[in-house]
Amino acid sequence: MVKISLKPVSAQKPDKENDEEKIAIPQAHAQPVPTNRYCIPLLILAAVTLTLVITGIFSYRHLSALRQAPEDxxxxxxxxxxxxxxxxxxxxxxxxxxxxxxxxxxxxxxxxxxxxxxxxxxxxxxxxxxxxxxxxxxxxxxxxxxxxxxxxxxxxxxxxxxxxxxxxxxxxxxxxxxxxxxxxxxxxxxxxxxxxxxxxxxxxxxxxxxxxxxxxxxxxxxxxxxxxxxxxxxxxxxxxxxxxxxxx
Known part of the structure; x- marks a missing residue:
């Protein structure tokens, strides 16, 4: 889980600067978005990889008898x-x-x-x-x-x-x-x-x-x-x- 924190906006700034802060807030949000966008697929990829590894181990054990047949x-x-x-x-x-x-x-x-x-x-x-x-x-x-x-x-x-x-x-x-x-x-x-x-x-x-x-x-x-x-x-x-x- 990615934790995103925002800088507090001072309520004592002049009104002219408030408009600039309203523009700055989305920038604060936009900064970590790419990290979140890449993190989720990485987690999915890791889960899929783990599933494939477990499935491969199970399949190998299940089919090992057949693979060992020529020797045994x-x-x-x-x-x-x-x-x-x-x-x-x-x-x-x-x-x-x-x-x-x-x-x-x-x-x-x-x-x-x-x-x-x-x-x-x-x-x-x-x-x-x-x-x-x-x-x-x-x-x-x-x-x-x-x-x-x-x-x-x-x-x-x-x-x-x-x-x-x-x-x-x-x-x-x-x-x-x-x-x-x-x-x-x-x-x-x-x-x-x-x-x-x-x-x-x-x-x-x-x-x-x-x-x-x-x-x-x-x-x-x-x-x-x-x-x-x-x-x-x-x-x-x-x-x-x-x-x-x-x-x-």
Whole structure:
């Protein structure tokens, strides 16, 4: 705030000089007016600048996760889960580990499951392509690729999965969880690999690639009755066993 003071006008001056004082009073007011005229815009400019700085800081913090994604998009995870399929009445604890890569710009996730410490599951590389709406499983033991529609009820999108893994990054293990099973059946050979998108194409190039269909009704069958393979993985708060069976 600018304080403007006026010189007092003497009431004892002659009338001839009063007219001159009447002219002088506006001059007294006019002297600080330019200061007031420039001060207000400066205050507005300072306020706008401060607002922009605060907004910039907030935006930077809000978008920092995306900017840090190339450096912080790779995770090595291990999870302990209750294997109720081994014994429905009394489950057995199992441990699963995998490497996860999350790529925001291209909107896909890549998962590598090494050879498990227990039998019954194959090592695999998996891609969830949210842009194409496809999932690809490369069964390393069979050297075959399988492609199916992306199941968004099973697979967290990149942002959600990234936040989940970041929240548990301080520890080595994810919280103890459970396992669910999905049954898939082979429906035919994929002939046009380019329609699968660049990431799945790169994963499955040069390998036998088949399409999968999910079974609408879950049926419990012994593995011996049908030629099936199994891949255990996680990209959610639970472990998934993807069971892939040939056509009958």
């Amino acid at each position: 998009s790779l995770f090595h995870c291990r999870v302990v889960y209750e294997d109720s399929m081994y014994n429905p009445l009394r489950g057995r604890q199992q441990e699963l580990e995998e490497n996860v890569g999350i790529y925001f710009d291209d909107n896909y996730e890549q998962i590598s499951v090494p050879v498990p410490h227990f039998g019954g599951s194959d090592p695999a590389d998996i891609i969830h392509d949210f842009h194409r709406g496809l999932t690809a499983y490369y069964d390393i033991a069979l050297d075959k690729c399988y492609v199916t529609e992306l199941n968004t009820t099973m697979v967290m999108p990149p942002r959600n999965l990234w936040e989940l893994l970041i929240n548990v990054k301080r520890g080595t293990y994810l919280p103890q969880t459970y396992i669910v099973q999905e049954d898939m059946v082979v429906t035919g050979r994929v002939k046009n690999m380019r329609q699968l998108g660049p990431f799945i194409h790169r994963l499955c190039f040069g390998k036998e690639t088949y399409r999968l269909r999910r079974r609408k009704q879950h049926r419990v069958e012994r593995r011996e009755t049908k030629k099936c393979s199994s891949i255990r993985h996680f990209e959610n708060t639970f472990v998934v066993e993807t069971r892939i069976c040939d056509r009958v």
